[in-house]
Amino acid sequence: MNGILLQLFQDTLVVLIAPLLLGWVNQCRAWLQNRSGAGVLQPYRNLIKLFHKDAILANNASPLFRSTPYILFASMWLAAALVPVIATDLPLSPAVDVIALVGIFALARVFISLAAMDIGTSFGTLGARREMLVGFLAEPALLMVFFTAATISQSTSLVTIVETLAHKQFVIYPSLAFAAVAFVMVLLAENARIPVDNPSTHLELTMIHEAMILEYSARHLALIEWASALKLLAYTTIGIALFLPWGIAEAGNWKAMPLALAALFLKLMAAGAGLALLETVSAKMRIFRVPEFMGTAFLLAVLGMLIHFLLGS
């Protein structure tokens, strides 16, 4: 019973704080660029505004186009809810396999790309193609990152990985350092952040994610934006789980819960600020440089695994 309550609490928590993380990243970015920014609550205001509008659909929109926002939101929520953020050993824990997580992200990607091509505008198709270009390069790199962590803890279950890394004596893993750099690169690419894509532009030459969702409006758009925020949160929490797992509570241990929550918020704030800093110091690169960027991520992940086998740590 305790476990189910805790699972429900964690699932509600992630869906509620996802826009907050996005707002925090945007706010940090604004500060770093010497702007005052719109405040950390701006994503919530955007969502409320969008939910109050009337949805407009293109005449030739198919049911796929209508259902995609819900599928996207559901799969991102599932992914974000599965990652152990405040406690391990929850009822859904056996389902948290890293390969399954990659599969959930791939499912969302397929649907958003299909929906983008559904209306038949050139922008949607362009965005879908670029998304697929980035995606097929990012996925193997992400898998290699997961495999590096999995070879250390002898399991592909994310919960086991977190438990192994969090409750062991402090050991420096050079292989995990490589995997962490690769993971950050994948995170930037997958969440349409700056070196790969700019989330705040509608410039036709550069946009990837925005191009795919141009046809959406009102509640559909709100769900997609919320799903993007959830995706960012899911990636950030996966990163925290793999590389900074300390402070996570065990199931049923209610006393450790406040500490775990505080640790989670601190880590999310630090990660968000770091992400904003990364985005501020780097410039958007040409789309044809993206394969090179993702190739480097893949290379780093592979190197991490090789080093794990060489050094045994």
Add this chain to the structure above:
Amino acid sequence: MADFSGQLINLFAALLLLVSFAMLSQRRVLSLINLFALQGLLLSASTAIVAYSSHQHHLYYSAALTLVLKVIILPWILHRLIRKLNVKWDVETLFNIPTTMLVGIALVVFAFNLAAPISEMAGTITKSTLGIAMASVLLSFLMMITRSKAVPQVIGFLAMENGLFFAATSATYGMPMVVELGIALDVLIGMVILGIFFFQIRETFDSLDLKHMEKLKED
């Protein structure tokens, strides 16, 4: 404590490999020099840790020598050289960079396999890093092969020396002091001579592209 310093050495070795790959993928000469200085710094730090954990006092001198020579003097000479030669342009590579990186991974696998039997025989605390040292030697070699301009080739040569130094430290706790001093002097003098060469090459061909050197052979 010995366990922890072993882990630190492994970490520095991994970072060294990372810097080698960064140099392989770097397009700008200025960043290349900075990466070279960073590699020297990592090398010096890891040598100092090896010296501390294995109580080999002569390694402290090696670490200090590395610090002075490879982190301060050589990058300073290189910076001065490219300022005088006015070569801040992007480095042209003969292959595109992803291909070079893939070849690099193959080299790393090869080096790790090659080093595995040797490190089993070594009794040092650093024995497992021998593979990384050999990999960084091979990667610097690859960098020299894939660059057509003179300055990156020289940086590749210097980075290769770094890798050799690291290999010596990890396999046998460094070379005798006389040899090390000799090599340091060689590198310094070599750098000065190569610097003069740069000017000569540029005066003869109006460019630092070594492709022009092919004209020198007589048919």
